[in-house]
Amino acid sequence: MKYKYEWWGKGDFDATLGLLFDGFSKVISAIGIMIFSFGMPADLVLGKITPAIGITVFLGNMWYFYEAKKLAEKECRSDVTAQPFGLGAATVSTWLFLIMGPIFWQSGDAMLAFRVGLISCFVGGLIEIFGAFIAKYIVKWIPKSALLGNLAAGAFIWITISSVILVFDKPLISVPALLIMFMGYFSNRKIISTKIPVGFISVALGTVTAWTLGYMSFDTLLESTKQIGFYMPTVFIQDLFLSFDDVIPYLPVILPLQVCNFLTTLQGLESAKEAGDEYNQMESMIMDGIFTVIGATLGNPFPTTVYYGHPGYKQLGARGGYSLITGMLYILLTITGLTGMVMALIPYEVVLIILVFIGISVSTTTYKDTDPKYFPVIILSLIPLIIQYIQITINSVLQAVGTSIAEIDPTIFASVNIPINGIQILANGAIITSLLLSGWLAYIIDGENKRASYMMIILALFSFIGLIHNDIISLFTTQGTILGIIYIFIGIITWKENFLRKNFENK
Numbered sequence: 001m002k003y004k005y006e007w008w009g010k011g012d013f014d015a016t017l018g019l020l021f022d023g024f025s026k027v028i029s030a031i032g033i034m035i036f037s038f039g040m041p042a043d044l045v046l047g048k049i050t051p052a053i054g055i056t057v058f059l060g061n062m063w064y065f066y067e068a069k070k071l072a073e074k075e076c077r078s079d080v081t082a083q084p085f086g087l088g089a090a091t092v093s094t095w096l097f098l099i100m101g102p103i104f105w106q107s108g109d110a111m112l113a114f115r116v117g118l119i120s121c122f123v124g125g126l127i128e129i130f131g132a133f134i135a136k137y138i139v140k141w142i143p144k145s146a147l148l149g150n151l152a153a154g155a156f157i158w159i160t161i162s163s164v165i166l167v168f169d170k171p172l173i174s175v176p177a178l179l180i181m182f183m184g185y186f187s188n189r190k191i192i193s194t195k196i197p198v199g200f201i202s203v204a205l206g207t208v209t210a211w212t213l214g215y216m217s218f219d220t221l222l223e224s225t226k227q228i229g230f231y232m233p234t235v236f237i238q239d240l241f242l243s244f245d246d247v248i249p250y251l252p253v254i255l256p257l258q259v260c261n262f263l264t265t266l267q268g269l270e271s272a273k274e275a276g277d278e279y280n281q282m283e284s285m286i287m288d289g290i291f292t293v294i295g296a297t298l299g300n301p302f303p304t305t306v307y308y309g310h311p312g313y314k315q316l317g318a319r320g321g322y323s324l325i326t327g328m329l330y331i332l333l334t335i336t337g338l339t340g341m342v343m344a345l346i347p348y349e350v351v352l353i354i355l356v357f358i359g360i361s362v363s364t365t366t367y368k369d370t371d372p373k374y375f376p377v378i379i380l381s382l383i384p385l386i387i388q389y390i391q392i393t394i395n396s397v398l399q400a401v402g403t404s405i406a407e408i409d410p411t412i413f414a415s416v417n418i419p420i421n422g423i424q425i426l427a428n429g430a431i432i433t434s435l436l437l438s439g440w441l442a443y444i445i446d447g448e449n450k451r452a453s454y455m456m457i458i459l460a461l462f463s464f465i466g467l468i469h470n471d472i473i474s475l476f477t478t479q480g481t482i483l484g485i486i487y488i489f490i491g492i493i494t495w496k497e498n499f500l501r502k503n504f505e506n507k
Contacts (some may be wrong), residue, residue, distance in 0.1 A: 005072040005080070007065070007324065011317030014199025018316075018354035019326045021346075022159075022307065023086030024333070027053055028343055030087075030302065033096050040110045046337065048299045049114070052233040053087065054334025056295030060085040060304055061327025063287050067279055068320035080277050081314040082323035083268060083284070085291075088261055088305040095120065095302055099254075103246075112246070115239045117301030119247045122240055124258040124303045125292030131262030132285035138266060139281075141451070142435060143442035145370055148274065149378035150435045151267035152366035153385045155308040160359030161389065163352040170349045173215055177206035178353040185315070185357060199316070199354050206350030215347060224340035231335050233298040240296065255473060261305050262289070263431055268306040271362065274369055275311040311365040312358030373445055381438040384430040391427035394418075406471075425479055429468030433459070440494075449494050456491030460484040 031050060034040045061082075068082035099120050104113035139147070167174040184198030210216050247254075265288050269281050284306070292303045313322065333339045370378065391405070398404050405420065413420035426433065436459045443452035459468070463484035466474040474480070 003073045003076045005069045005320070006078040007069060007072075007319050008321035009079070009317045009319040010197065011199075011313070011315075012319060012321035012325070013197045014316050014354055015313045015318035015322035016325045016329070017199060017203060017351055018309075018313070018358055019084050019086070019307075019322055020329055021348065021351035022084075022309075022355050023057060023326070023330070024339070024343070025348060025352075026087045026092050026302075027334075028339065028348075030092050030096060031339075034100075038096075038101055038104050038110075038113075040104060040113070044110055044114060046227065047231050048234060049301065050339070051231045051335045052295060052299035053302065054330045055233055055298055056291055056300045056304060057086050058327040058331040059294065060288070060291040061323045061330070063291070064284075064306075065320045065323040065327070067284065068277070068323065071277060071279060072320070078319060079314075080320065081272070081275070081310060081318050082320040083272060083279065084307040084309050084313060085288075085323070086304065086307060087302045088264065091124070091258075091261060091303045091305070100301065111239075114301060115236075116246045118236055118296045118299065119240050119244060120254050121301050121303050122293055122296035123247060123251070124254055124261065125289045125296060127255065127258035128262045128265070128289030128292055128303070129286050130289075131259070131266070132282045132289065135262070135266050135281055135285055138263075139270065141454075142439045143377075143446075144270070145374035145377045146381065146435060146439035146442045147267060147270050148366045148370065149374070149381035149438050150263075150431065151271050151308060152363045152378060153381040153434060154264070154267070154431070155312075155359045155362035156382065157385045157389050158359075159308055159312075159355050160363070163355040163359065166349050166352050167356060170210075170215065170347070172213060173206050173210040173347055174349045174353060176209070177202040177350055178356060180205065181353050181357055199357075202353055203346070203350050206353070207346050210347040210350065216344070221341065221344045224344040227337040227340045229337045231337060233300075235297060236299050237297055251473070255467075258303065259432065259467070261303055263435065264308070265306040268308060268310060271308075271366075272310040275314045275365065277310070277314070309355075309358045309362055312361035315361045315365070316358075374442060377438045377442045377445070380441050381434045384426045384434040384437070387423055387426040388430035391423050394420075394423070421479075424471070425469045425483070428471050429462070432462060433468045436462070444494070453491040453495035456487045456494060460487035460491065463487060 027050065031045055034045045034049070035042050064083045064085050068080045072078055072080040095117055100113045100117040103116050104110060107113070164178075167178055181198055181202040184201070262285060265285050266281070269279055269284055272279055288304060288306055295302075295304060333342060366378065367375070395405050398408070405424070410420050436455050440452050440455035440459070443449070443455060461484075462468045463480045464476055466472060466477055466480050469480050469483055470477050
């Protein structure tokens with residue numbers, strides 16, 4: 001008799017809120033930037049791009065729900081948690097400010113910027129699919145402590161830190177809800193005794209408080225109803241082929257970003273495996289790339305990815321239901337124009353409390369499952385990603401006043417003790433730098449100096465070609481060459497120490 005998967009668990013409601021608002025925050029941000037910052041036509045953004053995003057994320061979530069169901073039936077257990085899926089945060093901002101925005105500002109042609117965004121996304125999807133075929137070699141050569149440490153670092157920065165700042169930005173409505181959620185989920189004793197999900201209680205408390213104190217506006221809610229309609233995406237295959245020549249100058253931006261994207265998916269799969277859900281690695285990664293490609297043909301210019309956070313959703317008690325319901329809500333909200341209404345009804349800062357919990361859960365799970373001798377590896381993993389967060393924050397502030405880091409003389413930063421050159425070097429290609437440096441340290445800790453030297457050689461190669469430490473791929477830049485030589489030097493020392501030690505042991 002075939003096992004029946006009970007796909008709705010006690011944590012699926014909370015997980016649905018977390019995943020929906022995590023993903024939709026990126027959608028809302030992208031919509032706002034394209035319409036209000038870039039001046040792109042609202043009918044293009046709301047009528048073409050938004051529905052395409054909805055269908056892309058819907059299809060992806062349906063697949064990852066099916067994947068969870070298949071694994072549950074295979075292993076005869078109902079505690080299988082689906083993988084969280086949606087638009088990638090880093091790729092959305094990069095696509096907007098390094099690809100679509102510059103083209104629109106230079107040409108004033110919204111359709112050209114849109115088409116180049118689509119073909120960039122299409123090419124990015126192909127890179128993700130290719131990544132599926134080399135993933136097993138990455139897992140084989142990168143120590144598990146480095147791979148999971150990099151995941152924990154990403155979750156801590158991009159889920160916990162970025163969310164908790166916004167939570168404390170509106171302390172009256174968000175902080176009490178956050179602390180109540182911590183009491184419900186982290187206490188060894190059952191402080192909050194109820195069958196109602198703690199996440200729902202916390203979000204409801206924050207929402208009621210926000211409306212009571214006047215943080216939310218009925219006028220805004222009524223205004224949001226004007227967006228309600230019926231929007232269906234269009235197939236843009238012809239536009240993809242028209243834009244192939246235009247995308248070539250942006251390949252140096254697309255390539256490293258999509259390498260990071262498929263690494264994020266790979267890390268998500270590894271964290272799911274550590275949490276007890278071992279999915280087919282190649283299948284999951286290929287499908288991730290396929291959904292990015294499908295999205296591009298329908299009018300979605302932003303690549304998709306498996307999110308950090310599976311262990312956190314599992315700790316909530318989520319199964320596959322949150323993925324199924326989130327996918328359905330995406331398509332409902334994007335093709336009907338209800339997106340703005342939901343955001344006008346529930347305060348964004350309140351829902352972020354769930355993401356704070358998820359980010360903490362992912363990080364603590366990694367520490368719990370890691371031998372203490374590898375804690376320096378996890379800490380080292382954090383450093384480039386913290387610096388990347390600082391870089392993005394600085395750039396966001398500058399963009400708000402009409403400039404960017406690239407347009408400001410470095411001596412101005414130096415005059416206020418901001419080492420902008422060091423920030424740029426570490427921030428560019430941060431995920432790859434973090435992964436390889438922490439992998440090198442893990443091998444050093446284990447005394448596997450030969451493998452450690454290989455990590456340094458790879459770092460040197462990537463530095464020479466500009467995959468790391470540079471904002472675009474460019475051969476032998478000054479900083480890339482200097483750091484590449486340093487990595488080779490350390491690699492030689494590491495290898496030589498290994499060679500001398502082995503000779504000494506043989507004698």
